[in-house]
Amino acid sequence: MKKDRKTIYEARAKIIKAMAHPSRLLIIEELHHQERCVNELTEMIGADTSTVSKHLSVLKNAGLVSDEKRGNCIYYNLRCTCILDFIDCVEEVLTANAEDQKNIMKACKR
Amino acid sequence: MKKDRKTIYEARAKIIKAMAHPSRLLIIEELHHQERCVNELTEMIGADTSTVSKHLSVLKNAGLVSDEKRGNCIYYNLRCTCILDFIDCVEEVLTANAEDQKNIMKACKR
DNA sequence: TGGCTATTTGGCTATATTGCCAAGTAGTTT
DNA sequence: AAACTACTTGGCAATATAGCCAAATAGCCA
Numbered sequence: 001m002k003k004d005r006k007t008i009y010e011a012r013a014k015i016i017k018a019m020a021h022p023s024r025l026l027i028i029e030e031l032h033h034q035e036r037c038v039n040e041l042t043e044m045i046g047a048d049t050s051t052v053s054k055h056l057s058v059l060k061n062a063g064l065v066s067d068e069k070r071g072n073c074i075y076y077n078l079r080c081t082c083i084l085d086f087i088d089c090v091e092e093v094l095t096a097n098a099e100d101q102k103n104i105m106k107a108c109k110r
Numbered sequence: 111m112k113k114d115r116k117t118i119y120e121a122r123a124k125i126i127k128a129m130a131h132p133s134r135l136l137i138i139e140e141l142h143h144q145e146r147c148v149n150e151l152t153e154m155i156g157a158d159t160s161t162v163s164k165h166l167s168v169l170k171n172a173g174l175v176s177d178e179k180r181g182n183c184i185y186y187n188l189r190c191t192c193i194l195d196f197i198d199c200v201e202e203v204l205t206a207n208a209e210d211q212k213n214i215m216k217a218c219k220r
Numbered sequence: 221t222g223g224c225t226a227t228t229t230g231g232c233t234a235t236a237t238t239g240c241c242a243a244g245t246a247g248t249t250t
Numbered sequence: 251a252a253a254c255t256a257c258t259t260g261g262c263a264a265t266a267t268a269g270c271c272a273a274a275t276a277g278c279c280a
Contacts, residue, residue, distance in 0.1 A: 006132060
């Protein structure tokens with residue numbers, strides 16, 4: 001692979017990888033509705049605070065969320081709302097896959 | 111996290127994880143232009159055939175590509191073209207990140 | 221049949237990710 | 251200042267991923 005093409009794909013992969021985790025997808029979806037602090041997200045996810053904090057730092061590092069300290073809490077915000085379209089696309093893939101499964105089942109019954 | 115919500119996010123994460131690799135992003139983009147066989151992709155990527163074959167099986171397993179044997183080769187096709195919008199969104203994030211970097215640099219010079 | 225070509229699979233090592241606990245930091249409240 | 255709240259960091263073990271080589275499979279060609 002050409003060097004500059006590789007650089008581009010690596011940069012993209014880093015962003016996508018940051019999304020590629022169930023808890024982080026929850027965070028993304030939640031932050032789309034409203035900003036949240038670590039504590040709130042921790043409760044929703046049901047993992048250790050440190051774990052959630054690390055997930056948030058992965059997202060922040062990828063530039064997907066921003067944080068803002070206000071009062072006692074650090075509030076996290078979603079930076080690019082287009083990410084939600086992204087998830088719509090993923091849903092499309094899942095639906096297509098389910099459709100395939102169904103057809104396979106049908107074929108087996110025959 | 112509630113069990114059914116967790117299931118949904120795990121399914122989504124699996125799809126996204128399948129995209130989260132430079133070589134696999136190249137494959138996706140390439141297949142968007144035209145179908146390709148393993149050999150062709152292997153050359154473009156410049157890795158071992160077995161490595162590329164495994165990348166393709168990850169993509170196939172996620173339902174992102176389909177394969178079709180014709181003549182001597184197995185041709186791979188992209189199944190959901192919406193994935194390209196997805197990548198547009200990733201580009202948007204990258205641009206925003208670059209913008210941030212630029213502003214930080216500016217601030218430092220002052 | 222035997223050798224090709226195209227592709228997949230198994231096995232292995234190196235590396236990365238995840239998640240918990242414990243400890244550290246920082247700002248707030250009493 | 252001491253205790254408290256909110257969060258991050260370091261460390262560690264378990265697990266997953268990546269990429270190579272070697273070997274297996276499968277269809278084509280002579």
